[in-house]
Amino acid sequence: MRCYYEVLNLERHPSPSSDQIKISYRKLALVWHPDKNIHQSELADEKFKEINQAYQVLSDPQERQWYDDHRESILNGGDGTEGKGENKGVNIWPFCSSSCFDGFSDDSPGFYGVYRDLFTRLDHEEEEFEDQQEYHKMAPSFGKADSPASVVLSFYEFWRDNFSTKKTFSWCDKYNLNTAPNRQIKRLMEKDNQKERTKARKAYHELVSHLVEFVAKNDKRLKQIKVQQQKEREAEIKLKEERAKKQQADYAAQLKLWRESKKEVNEEEEEIEAAYDDWLQEHFCHACEIRFKSAGQFQNHQTTKKHKAKIEALRQELLLAGDLDDDDDGDIDDGEGPQENDDEDGSMTNDEIDHDNDNVDDVDDQEDEEEEKPQQSKKVKKAKKAG
DSSP, rough: OOOOHTTTTOOSOOOHHHHHHHHHHHHHHHHOGGOHHHGGHHHHHHHHHHHHHHHHHHHHHHHHHHHHHHHHHHHTOSSOOOOOSOOOOOGGGGHHHHHHHHOOOOOOOOOHHHHHHHHHHHHHHHHHHHTTTTTOOOOOOOOOOOOOHHHHHHHHHIIIIIIOOOOOOOOGGSSSSGGGGGHHHHHHHHHOOOOOOHHHHHHHHHHHHHHHHHHHHHOHHHHHHHHHHHHHHHHHHHHHHHHHHHHHHHHHHHHHHHHHHHHHHHHHHHHHHHHHHHHHTTTEETTTTEEEESSSHHHHHHHHHHHHHHHHHHHHHHHHSSSSOTOOOOOOOSSSOOOOOOGGGGGOHHHHHHHHHHHHOOOOHHHHHHHHHHHHHHHHHHHHHHH
């Protein structure tokens, strides 16, 4: 296997830029394109695939970084774990290139056929390193081109997030413990061997992760799933927006109804207050500050001596204040003027007049009692002082 930098005629140091990689790739692709090399089609196909493979790795910053870190191991035919011993497992690195599959069919050498067999083999390798008494839980299948989204997502969830190798990486040991001259040297050898195993395990996990990301990058099923998920998210967002608009419209309609109902209530309250004010002004004697239940009571009250005395007192106050002239007729508006009780104008019957007179007498008696109470209290106080 040739170095990818050598394939594209590039120097590793200094590190070439992305533009330099692209220019070199285009030049070589024009030279070795199969259509321009019909006379040597097999060699052109091989060269063209090699050029494309090198460009795919070096043009991607992450893949290029990983290739630079494991370049020596890969060129030596390893899998990037840098182990010095013999690894009897699958060499994963060649599968991190599009040259290992042809098309996207379910059979080999199609994409889905090649990687379904590869991940099945990797899972069988893990089973070999597990305890024989331990039950092996098989990894999710890679599936086929028409596998449902649940199968595809389950596969990637396991290999991306939940995979942890059971391999011991004993083939990466630096020393053979049987050659240790004493127990102390043996412990030091074990410590160094454990460091090598840990290092190899970490490199293997990185390689598997790199493989999974390469497969995901080329898996058309994931692209379809992402498109479908995007459509579902957009549909969900649209549905939420429609619900929000409907809620706003419902709220606006309810607010309008509430304002209209409140306006009607306010108008009704205003009408009630106006009616109440009218009622307060009706049948009310401002001079005596007494309200009467009917017009008849109010008319009879206006003929009483007390009412006339109040009117006269008010008249004298107004004369003294200068608000009333001597040539005025002397009548003071007490709320409602006296009305004539003609039979033609709907005058009251004798029984109604007698009833109203009784009510007026009751009102007069109440007024007399209220005037006598202060005098009685004064007499009581004087009697107490005298005693």
